[in-house]
Amino acid sequence: MVVAPPPHTLGASDEDDSLRRIRTLFDRASDLPPEDRERFLKSQCPDDPEVVREVLELLERATDDPDDVAPFFRLDPSIVASSSRGPTRREHRPRAPVLQEGSTLRGMSIVRRIWASKSGDVYEGVRTATGERVAIKLLLAHADSDEYRRLRIEKLVHEQLSHPGIVPVDELAVADEGPAQGMPYLVMPYVNGKRIDEWVEAHEPKVEAIVRLVLDAAAAVNHANIGGVVHRDLKPSNILVSGSDLSLIVQVIDFGVAAMRQFNPAIEESLRAIGDDIVGTPEYMAPEQFSLLRPDMRADVYGLACTAYKLLSGSLPLDVEGRSLARIAQIKESRPPIPLTRRVGRRVPRLVSDVLEVALATERSARYENCAAFAEDLRRAMINQPLLRRPPSPVLRLALFARRQPLIAALVALVALAVATGIAAAAWQARIAAAQRDVAEARLQDTLRFAKWIMDDLDGALVDLPGSIPVRRRMVAEASAYLDRLTVGSADREDAELVMEVADARIRLGDTLANGAFGALGDRSSGLAQYRDALTLLDSTLPVGSSTRGMWLRARALEGVALCLDVDDPDYPGSLDQAMALLDQAAALEPRDTALLADRARMMVSHAYSKIYPDRVWSLALPGLEASVREARRVLDMDPSSDRSRRVLARSLRALGDTLGRLDRTQESVAALRESLSLWDQVHAVGGPDTGRISRNYERASTMNRLAAVLAIIGDRDEAERLTGESVRLARRGYDLDPESHTSIRALEVALSARAAALAEGPAARLRDGGALLWNDLADLTEARRCAVDAQALHERRRELGLLGPSEDYQGLLAGQIERIDAMFRAALPPGTPSP
Amino acid sequence: MDEALKRKVRRKHAPRIGDRFCWSAGENGLAHRIDPASPDLIMLANELIDRLQRVESRWAQVASMHYFLGLDPKTIAGSLGIDVRTVQRDLEFFRAWLHRQWSFRESLSRDRATGA
Numbered sequence: 003m004v005v006a007p008p009p010h011t012l013g014a015s016d017e018d019d020s021l022r023r024i025r026t027l028f029d030r031a032s033d034l035p036p037e038d039r040e041r042f043l044k045s046q047c048p049d050d051p052e053v054v055r056e057v058l059e060l061l062e063r064a065t066d067d068p069d070d071v072a073p074f075f076r077l078d079p080s081i082v083a084s085s086s087r088g089p090t091r092r093e094h095r096p097r098a099p100v101l102q103e104g105s106t107l108r109g110m111s112i113v114r115r116i117w118a119s120k121s122g123d124v125y126e127g128v129r130t131a132t133g134e135r136v137a138i139k140l141l142l143a144h145a146d147s148d149e150y151r152r153l154r155i156e157k158l159v160h161e162q163l164s165h166p167g168i169v170p171v172d173e174l175a176v177a178d179e180g181p182a183q184g185m186p187y188l189v190m191p192y193v194n195g196k197r198i199d200e201w202v203e204a205h206e207p208k209v210e211a212i213v214r215l216v217l218d219a220a221a222a223v224n225h226a227n228i229g230g231v232v233h234r235d236l237k238p239s240n241i242l243v244s245g246s247d248l249s250l251i252v253q254v255i256d257f258g259v260a261a262m263r264q265f266n267p268a269i270e271e272s273l274r275a276i277g278d279d280i281v282g283t284p285e286y287m288a289p290e291q292f293s294l295l296r297p298d299m300r301a302d303v304y305g306l307a308c309t310a311y312k313l314l315s316g317s318l319p320l321d322v323e324g325r326s327l328a329r330i331a332q333i334k335e336s337r338p339p340i341p342l343t344r345r346v347g348r349r350v351p352r353l354v355s356d357v358l359e360v361a362l363a364t365e366r367s368a369r370y371e372n373c374a375a376f377a378e379d380l381r382r383a384m385i386n387q388p389l390l391r392r393p394p395s396p397v398l399r400l401a402l403f404a405r406r407q408p409l410i411a412a413l414v415a416l417v418a419l420a421v422a423t424g425i426a427a428a429a430w431q432a433r434i435a436a437a438q439r440d441v442a443e444a445r446l447q448d449t450l451r452f453a454k455w456i457m458d459d460l461d462g463a464l465v466d467l468p469g470s471i472p473v474r475r476r477m478v479a480e481a482s483a484y485l486d487r488l489t490v491g492s493a494d495r496e497d498a499e500l501v502m503e504v505a506d507a508r509i510r511l512g513d514t515l516a517n518g519a520f521g522a523l524g525d526r527s528s529g530l531a532q533y534r535d536a537l538t539l540l541d542s543t544l545p546v547g548s549s550t551r552g553m554w555l556r557a558r559a560l561e562g563v564a565l566c567l568d569v570d571d572p573d574y575p576g577s578l579d580q581a582m583a584l585l586d587q588a589a590a591l592e593p594r595d596t597a598l599l600a601d602r603a604r605m606m607v608s609h610a611y612s613k614i615y616p617d618r619v620w621s622l623a624l625p626g627l628e629a630s631v632r633e634a635r636r637v638l639d640m641d642p643s644s645d646r647s648r649r650v651l652a653r654s655l656r657a658l659g660d661t662l663g664r665l666d667r668t669q670e671s672v673a674a675l676r677e678s679l680s681l682w683d684q685v686h687a688v689g690g691p692d693t694g695r696i697s698r699n700y701e702r703a704s705t706m707n708r709l710a711a712v713l714a715i716i717g718d719r720d721e722a723e724r725l726t727g728e729s730v731r732l733a734r735r736g737y738d739l740d741p742e743s744h745t746s747i748r749a750l751e752v753a754l755s756a757r758a759a760a761l762a763e764g765p766a767a768r769l770r771d772g773g774a775l776l777w778n779d780l781a782d783l784t785e786a787r788r789c790a791v792d793a794q795a796l797h798e799r800r801r802e803l804g805l806l807g808p809s810e811d812y813q814g815l816l817a818g819q820i821e822r823i824d825a826m827f828r829a830a831l832p833p834g835t836p837s838p
Numbered sequence: 839m840d841e842a843l844k845r846k847v848r849r850k851h852a853p854r855i856g857d858r859f860c861w862s863a864g865e866n867g868l869a870h871r872i873d874p875a876s877p878d879l880i881m882l883a884n885e886l887i888d889r890l891q892r893v894e895s896r897w898a899q900v901a902s903m904h905y906f907l908g909l910d911p912k913t914i915a916g917s918l919g920i921d922v923r924t925v926q927r928d929l930e931f932f933r934a935w936l937h938r939q940w941s942f943r944e945s946l947s948r949d950r951a952t953g954a
Binding site: 029 | 906
């Protein structure tokens with residue numbers, strides 16, 4: 003039996019009124035105590051028990067766990083971070099441990115693997131002779147590697163240090179037998195503790211307790227600093243907390259990237275061998291560490307303050323998570339830390355926020371000179387005493403005094419009240435200005451984060467959501483609207499970086515809507531609006547020629563605009579000319595930037611095609627296409643491992659081969675198309691045969707179609723037929739996966755039409771030679787007609803869905819193809835035979 | 839989408855969509871009652887948001903920003919210039935409505951399957 007349908011699931015326009023009424027009742031009843039709700043609803047709807055029942059049911063469901071339906075897509079900084087760093091979103095399969103449980107390593111028995119990374123494992127072990135628990139850090143590297151040198155530095159550093167807050171190192175050796183033979187390892191006492199951030203998360207301690215932990219860590223780091231050692235990589239994962247709540251032990255680990263303040267020949271030798279790499283964890287590194295300045299104790303002050311900030315607020319002092327090294331360096335060097343109180347409000351004392359602000363100063367000369375000074379001020383901050391490093395303002399001094407001597411302060415305040423009234427108005431204005439600045443800053447950060455999400459994640463999200471064009475459209479529209487609202491307050495900051503990020507995001511939205519390979523929604527007018535918005539934004543803020551990236555983005559937006567236009571539109575070639583000129587200019591400025599050069603080679607194809615119009619003279623595209631192939635080859639030579647460059651060359655060759663074929667230069671055409679196909683096969687092999695990326699299959703199928711068309715003309719019909727068969731199979735796979743995607747429909751349509759042409763070419767040639775059709779020919783023609791009719795139906799479907807682009811109406815061509823096939827049937831079959 | 843195609847999509851993409859859409863596996867929540875990999879719930883949410891749009895665009899916008907962009911109530915409130923409590927109320931209603939509509943559809947398809 004079917005339960006009674008909710009009233010607004012069926013019916014017509016009354017539904018809207020019903021929904022509004024239900025919502026109004028829901029809101030009003032929600033404000034009442036649960037026991038009064040039913041009475042209230044019955045009084046409001048005495049004649050409509052169905053509505054009463056429905057609202058009660060909704061109210062009941064509304065009190066369920068609010069998180070039981072999570073957002074379908076989540077704008078989450080950690081997702082953004084993982085997406086920009088590559089494959090971390092996909093859990094990569096853990097590597098099997100080198101040492102198995104129960105195996106032995108030089109008198110130690112392995113208990114378990116604690117942790118694994120790409121470069122090595124950490125095991126818990128027991129010394130069989132003494133029963134002492136140890137941690138063994140095993141490197142999957144040889145003794146002449148940089149990793150080994152770092153282990154050696156760690157050992158040498160520890161020889162100079164002895165502090166309860168620093169985990170000592172017992173020995174450094176190289177395994178001489180067993181599965182780890184030849185691998186270096188470090189042995190240290192086992193600490194049964196947790197990373198400090200995990201401990202804080204698990205225990206949710208008060209601010210005072212967190213500060214105490216930081217003070218303990220500061221004491222340990224200070225000891226190392228006094229011993230001449232700079233840790234250089236202080237972060238939550240390198241600080242362990244163990245022991246019970248009554249006696250917590252904080253210990254600093256991993257001195258593998260430490261540097262010496264005083265000359266130590268052995269360490270200097272190892273450091274020289276490693277070279278001048280930037281070492282540390284970018285998010286926690288002091289700004290000067292990026293510029294390869296020799297770090298001093300103030301780098302550790304920064305790292306520790308950064309850790310404290312993260313523990314107290316859950317965030318980093320600057321929104322740098324997930325960004326590239328260069329971008330993090332740029333942000334750290336140009337922006338001051340966001341004050342802690344702005345992140346967490348009054349939960350953390352203002353003075354603690356001030357101390358961290360000093361410790362996180364961009365200029366190291368403005369920071370505490372060492373961890374001892376930092377710790378001293380932290381202590382003072384916790385007991386409301388004025389800080390040593392930065393004398394508090396007079397107002398703050400008064401506030402501190404008031405806290406200690408409230409009575410005297412109250413009397414003083416009464417006297418001062420009259421004078422203060424005038425000042426208060428000015429102060430209030432200043433406060434409003436500061437609040438507005440905070441809002442603008444928060445909005446700026448949101449905008450950057452969101453723009454990045456669009457660039458890194460949106461396309462992936464859409465690809466993972468097959469068969470739902472309306473949902474995709476909603477996501478893109480919502481993303482665009484949100485970006486609009488964010489940029490209203492942020493764009494006037496004239497922050498070039500922000501403007502470029504937003505413009506980049508708009509261009510990506512345009513690609514997703516109109517011009518992208520897979521996932522494009524076929525909505526050219528909305529895509530055009532996005533590209534134009536990007537251009538307006540760039541034009542209004544960035545002077546033309548002010549930066550390479552600015553030029554590049556302008557060029558991409560102009561290209562996007564051009565590709566959304568009809569080929570006969572006068573703006574079509576003009577936009578591409580402008581775009582090409584900008585990219586030429588940018589490439590001249592950055593002649594080693596392979597990403598830029600590859601994109602230029604790619605755009606040379608669009609530019610070359612624009613020369614064909616308005617008279618449709620294909621030979622006019624040839625010089626540009628040949629130049630594009632040359633350029634793409636050069637870029638691939640510069641970076642042979644780049645998959646992007648390989649794809650660009652494959653596309654350029656396909657365009658060239660296709661055009662040569664149209665100009666009857668068939669041999670050259672076949673050579674270019676074969677090379678293109680071979681490159682797609684390489685790309686395909688790299689990506690794996692079934693990665694689900696339809697775009698790759700589409701690109702291969704498209705190349706096969708063109709090669710087949712030329713092969714059919716030169717008489718290699720078997721090969722043409724084989725290729726089109728494979729191309730239809732690939733396109734159908736994409737279509738099965740996502741039958742509503744514009745790209746899927748178009749790919750299958752084109753593949754079917756190409757197959758029809760290839761199959762019909764044999765019988766056509768026989769008829770041209772004056773021969774009679776064989777049974778095989780009739781079978782081919784039947785199959786060709788079926789393909790052509792299917793292609794026509796798919797084309798019609800695209801039209802119905804509003805997905806046909808400008809100059810894309812091939813209905814006449816497809817009908818002509820069917821007509822030609824029918825004509826061959828008529829020629830071959832006796833008059834009066836029914837149509838196939 | 840016809841049923842056969844839905845099944846195919848579901849089968850092919852079950853792990854990926856499940857991973858991606860962050861379904862919670864609460865004991866008493868909706869998650870344990872529905873196929874966590876089903877794109878149908880997303881389609882239903884999309885349809886309901888369209889209906890809200892006809893009645894009151896803000897209700898639709900709040901639901902859309904939360905479920906399709908993953909924005910939290912505070913961010914949505916800041917973006918739309920409305921109170922956080924208003925956003926929370928909009929989301930409470932939408933979630934309850936989604937539950938109810940989903941249950942109805944489930945019972946409908948169950949009855950169809952059993953021929954009732």
